[in-house]
Amino acid sequence: MSNMKNITNAARAINRRPFRVSIEGNIGSGKSTCIQFFDKYPNVEKHGEPLDEWRNVSGHNLLGLLYGDMNKWTFPFQHYVHLSRLKIQTSPPCNPNITVKMFERSVQNSRHCFVENAKKQNLIEDPEYETLIAWFDYSEKCLDISLDLIVYLRTTPETVWERMMKRGRAEESEVPLDYLKQVHESYENWLSSPDVGCEVLTIDADRGLDCVKEDLERYSYKILGGNHTN
Template structure:
């Protein structure tokens, strides 16, 4: 997607700087409120003083929410050359009314492949990439490993409390870029999505206590604004359901530098968040129907599954159920 007035990277640098300014201001506001609370233990403030203190804190939060909205307006400005609305599918015009959408005569089918780290997403995408009617869009991991010579992905694994917001801000931006990129083939197949970036990985950092509440609030404001104002269509989620133990064994085999520090507990947490979201449907909203594929099997069995499910996956828009589970017996047969 063309970005007037500079690259996506330069915009990211500006966004991170602005987000840090927001975080500092919010943190300062929280400290001021904490001092007031401590003072209350020693002496009672008058009702007037308490109202005034709460009012100042409310003003800080309101100003920073507006600040975040202004930051995110950059995204819409950068894409305004591609804003004509379209609604060629049922309910698209209602669902996307007032949202920024891609400038395409016919919206293409979009399938997101989701799963834990080392769940087999690359194998799945490589299989379907051989089809002439499918365009594969991989996670922009190379960008996450090299931002002007820095590796925020490795930094986040080493010190998530310090670098979590830096990486996840860039992840949300680059995943949005993937969603908005033009698709030439009839079907686009994406590796993960902006939804799992927020519902799984940001959520895990916050729940585990490795992301400060103010950082989580800033990322949530950004995500909510994006999904409210920009159309991000998804027609099917393919969930590669893999045990954390299998993922750990595969991590050892592929020996990626950043992944050497990933413990089993981390994989278990990611797995549980995926299960809550896509199987139990108890955590966050589903953007599309879900097709569950058990993915603990060996390579040959997985390729056989993909061949058997090929037509069901490619006709994603025809699925009527919210979650459909495929199962196989011990020898890998359906």
């Protein structure tokens, strides 16, 4: 009887969690701008990519190390990324009025996009790949990491490469166009899969920022949960 009560309470807790929206897209696709668009909604808790955290892992710039030598640093970087995304995705909301939790990329993205691409490009060895998969599988089985909606900012690799060069982040200066093409292909494969796990809203982010904002406004009801019941 006690076990049944615990299961029921756990189910209720899951049902009360905020509507989870992952903003997905290639480097330079406009994910941060997309999240900032929803600043005007006080019921939305927003999380950008934890770049500062990745740049200072006990004094080590793991993001910089990754872009400097992907063969050497992809495994520890993806391991740490999984941890940081897991904390964002599963942490309770900052206050009881939050009904939507929005974050830049997801645990699922790390697993199905970046880890798969790393394996395909021989950036990680088989034992490293299997370790990362086991880490994800355990998280999926034992924690509620489910997504309710993915907003995919679809871009061409050439467009985001130009944007990336213009914004001038130090770590990104060494990222080749070929890598952006690989990430794009991984995104397309993942988000076209029948096993993606939730609805995918695709927005053409090759267009100007004003056009993207118009789409965000047009689809805001859906992005903010619509008829979702907490």
